[in-house]
Amino acid sequence: MNFKDLRYFQKLSEKKSFSETAKFFQVSQPTITYALKRLESEYGVMLVERKSYANSLQLTPAGTQLQQHIQRILHEDQLISHDLRRIKSRQIKVGLPPIITNYLFPKVFSTLRREKLLSTIEPIVNGSHKLEQLLQTGQLDISLLGSTSLPQDPNLSYQIIRAHQFKLIASIDHHFKMPLNITDLAQEDFILLDEQSVHQQVFQYFTQKYQVVPNVIYQTSEYRLLLDLVKQNQGISFITETAILGEGGIQQLPIPNLQLPPFYLLLVYRNSSLPDPQLQKLIDIFSTIPFL
Amino acid sequence: MNFKDLRYFQKLSEKKSFSETAKFFQVSQPTITYALKRLESEYGVMLVERKSYANSLQLTPAGTQLQQHIQRILHEDQLISHDLRRIKSRQIKVGLPPIITNYLFPKVFSTLRREKLLSTIEPIVNGSHKLEQLLQTGQLDISLLGSTSLPQDPNLSYQIIRAHQFKLIASIDHHFKMPLNITDLAQEDFILLDEQSVHQQVFQYFTQKYQVVPNVIYQTSEYRLLLDLVKQNQGISFITETAILGEGGIQQLPIPNLQLPPFYLLLVYRNSSLPDPQLQKLIDIFSTIPFL
DNA sequence: TATAATTAATAAATATTATTTATAGGTGTT
DNA sequence: AACACCTATAAATAATATTTATTAATTATA
Numbered sequence: 001m002n003f004k005d006l007r008y009f010q011k012l013s014e015k016k017s018f019s020e021t022a023k024f025f026q027v028s029q030p031t032i033t034y035a036l037k038r039l040e041s042e043y044g045v046m047l048v049e050r051k052s053y054a055n056s057l058q059l060t061p062a063g064t065q066l067q068q069h070i071q072r073i074l075h076e077d078q079l080i081s082h083d084l085r086r087i088k089s090r091q092i093k094v095g096l097p098p099i100i101t102n103y104l105f106p107k108v109f110s111t112l113r114r115e116k117l118l119s120t121i122e123p124i125v126n127g128s129h130k131l132e133q134l135l136q137t138g139q140l141d142i143s144l145l146g147s148t149s150l151p152q153d154p155n156l157s158y159q160i161i162r163a164h165q166f167k168l169i170a171s172i173d174h175h176f177k178m179p180l181n182i183t184d185l186a187q188e189d190f191i192l193l194d195e196q197s198v199h200q201q202v203f204q205y206f207t208q209k210y211q212v213v214p215n216v217i218y219q220t221s222e223y224r225l226l227l228d229l230v231k232q233n234q235g236i237s238f239i240t241e242t243a244i245l246g247e248g249g250i251q252q253l254p255i256p257n258l259q260l261p262p263f264y265l266l267l268v269y270r271n272s273s274l275p276d277p278q279l280q281k282l283i284d285i286f287s288t289i290p291f292l
Numbered sequence: 293m294n295f296k297d298l299r300y301f302q303k304l305s306e307k308k309s310f311s312e313t314a315k316f317f318q319v320s321q322p323t324i325t326y327a328l329k330r331l332e333s334e335y336g337v338m339l340v341e342r343k344s345y346a347n348s349l350q351l352t353p354a355g356t357q358l359q360q361h362i363q364r365i366l367h368e369d370q371l372i373s374h375d376l377r378r379i380k381s382r383q384i385k386v387g388l389p390p391i392i393t394n395y396l397f398p399k400v401f402s403t404l405r406r407e408k409l410l411s412t413i414e415p416i417v418n419g420s421h422k423l424e425q426l427l428q429t430g431q432l433d434i435s436l437l438g439s440t441s442l443p444q445d446p447n448l449s450y451q452i453i454r455a456h457q458f459k460l461i462a463s464i465d466h467h468f469k470m471p472l473n474i475t476d477l478a479q480e481d482f483i484l485l486d487e488q489s490v491h492q493q494v495f496q497y498f499t500q501k502y503q504v505v506p507n508v509i510y511q512t513s514e515y516r517l518l519l520d521l522v523k524q525n526q527g528i529s530f531i532t533e534t535a536i537l538g539e540g541g542i543q544q545l546p547i548p549n550l551q552l553p554p555f556y557l558l559l560v561y562r563n564s565s566l567p568d569p570q571l572q573k574l575i576d577i578f579s580t581i582p583f584l
Numbered sequence: 585t586a587t588a589a590t591t592a593a594t595a596a597a598t599a600t601t602a603t604t605t606a607t608a609g610g611t612g613t614t
Numbered sequence: 615a616a617c618a619c620c621t622a623t624a625a626a627t628a629a630t631a632t633t634t635a636t637t638a639a640t641t642a643t644a
Contacts, residue, residue, distance in 0.1 A: 003294065018620075028603065029603095030603075031603055034622095061379055061567050066376065067563065072564070073365050075366050087337060087353055154446035312592075324592090
């Protein structure tokens with residue numbers, strides 16, 4: 001069997017046309033016919049129903065079955081390319097969500113420097129959601145992620161680095177009469193992280209659960225901007241404590257009996273990429289970050 | 293890229309010898325050399341360290357990495373063969389553990405007959421543990437399984453058909469003074485299912501948890517034999533209720549506060565084999581067994 | 585230490601396999 | 615009925631894999 005034939009078949013079952021498939025691969029039409037013939041004779045089953053006119057092509061059950069397996073094989077083939085490219089270039093593509101990176105990186109910087117790993121890290125800065133996708137397709141080798149749940153993908157391994165909490169925050173210049181009540185929040189202006197972030201979903205969950213209708217005046221993807229606006233007392237906000245630990249000018253609002261999901265700081269990587277000793281070292285360093 | 297090259301590489305990394313690998317595939321030695329060269333030039337990385345003498349061959353990290361992916365690809369390739377053979381032959385290999393089969397089969401027999409599925413079923417009778425293995429390697433298409441836990445393999449889907457309980461049983465001729473106590477069981481002779489069965493583990497868990505040291509006089513893999521011996525009052529036993537529902541001559545021993553795991557009757561199948569409509573129908577029938 | 589035995593790499597020849605070109609035979613559309 | 619569009623087939627050609635024959639390197643052993 002032949003990878004080319006698999007690719008041809010995959011495209012054929014997508015395009016449902018021999019000639020279109022041929023055009024796609026810039027080969028002649030009989031190439032596709034013969035490729036299919038090879039597959040069919042190898043397995044001794046018809047894979048597509050041919051009726052020799054436009055858009056009539058349909059996969060047989062056997063074809064559908066094969067198609068599913070091909071999908072996996074070609075995915076694995078992609079991962080080979082990504083993994084070997086990483087090992088060859090000695091560059092590790094590391095997914096870095098801003099909030100988590102700014103919190104964790106200072107804690108490992110000197111270790112990374114000592115181990116001469118700084119130059120091997122190719123940073124890919126993006127939101128956790130996007131980063132997880134890139135990880136699955138092999139476009140990332142490893143990623144820090146912020147998440148309220150643990151990865152379910154069986155191809156991904158992970159380490160929990162911290163379990164943080166979501167906080168309501170305000171400028172220290174903003175004075176409240178304590179004890180604060182959840183219903184008091186309806187009076188406040190909110191500045192939030194936008195829809196690219198998990199924060200949005202958790203905030204929605206929170207407002208629905210506690211029946212608060214908040215006044216959201218501004219949303220941004222830049223958490224530093226958000227913190228600055230909060231410090232200026234333009235509004236209050238809702239964010240993981242990760243973002244504000246060691247941050248001046250901001251107060252946390254203690255609200256009794258507030259039930260929220262945790263915010264995990266995770267180190268996630270494909271378990272099939274473990275043989276790389278460089279990557280291994282990086283995992284070790286990140287998964288043993290000192291509590292400081 | 294080429295499946296042959298992958299197979300050559302896999303064997304090479306196992307045998308650590310070009311000439312041995314060549315011998316294995318009945319090809320000449322340069323064939324293997326060239327296959328490796330193709331892979332190395334395709335990915336632009338050295339895959340093995342050559343020191344051009346015996347047993348010195350070692351995979352580079354890149355080679356180890358590739359090897360892992362190859363493993364998966366070739367496994368998937370095996371599944372293709374199995375799945376297409378099934379669809380072609382219109383024969384579904386069904387794993388059947390005796391106890392569960394005898395309990396469930398009568399409930400679906402007439403439906404299977406009506407749907408003309410009886411002849412498409414190729415029964416593979418074996419213990420649940422073995423059957424799960426066969427399922428993973430693609431040697432089975434679908435299986436009934438008895439288990440105290442739910443399958444974790446991400447490639448397997450399952451339906452819970454029943455959640456049964458483990459029971460202590462005895463002949464109806466065996467008289468006890470009620471209420472029975474767990475410690476009373478130390479006085480009794482036990483006939484048990486042997487190590488091929490989950491029963492063994494659960495029974496051990498049970499004896500340890502409740503600090504009973506039972507007198508096991510006989511073990512067998514044949515549960516019908518076990519039931520007959522119990523009926524003859526040769527000893528008491530420990531078995532899922534699945535085995536004794538509708539069975540005369542046997543009493544269940546009610547023991548207060550007995551905490552045991554459930555015994556799930558499961559229908560398990562590879563989720564990649566769903567496109568087969570025959571198999572689909574079979575799943576439907578088994579997953580909607582009437583409560584009777 | 586020379587020599588035989590074993591291993592892998594290379595070059596050139598050969599065998600095998602994939603692809604193209606040219607063409608024929610369907611099927612729906614106008 | 616003529617046309618446009620599709621897929622299949624045969625034969626020729628191109629590309630690729632494998633073999634044969636040989637060399638170079640390494641170890642075992644006499």
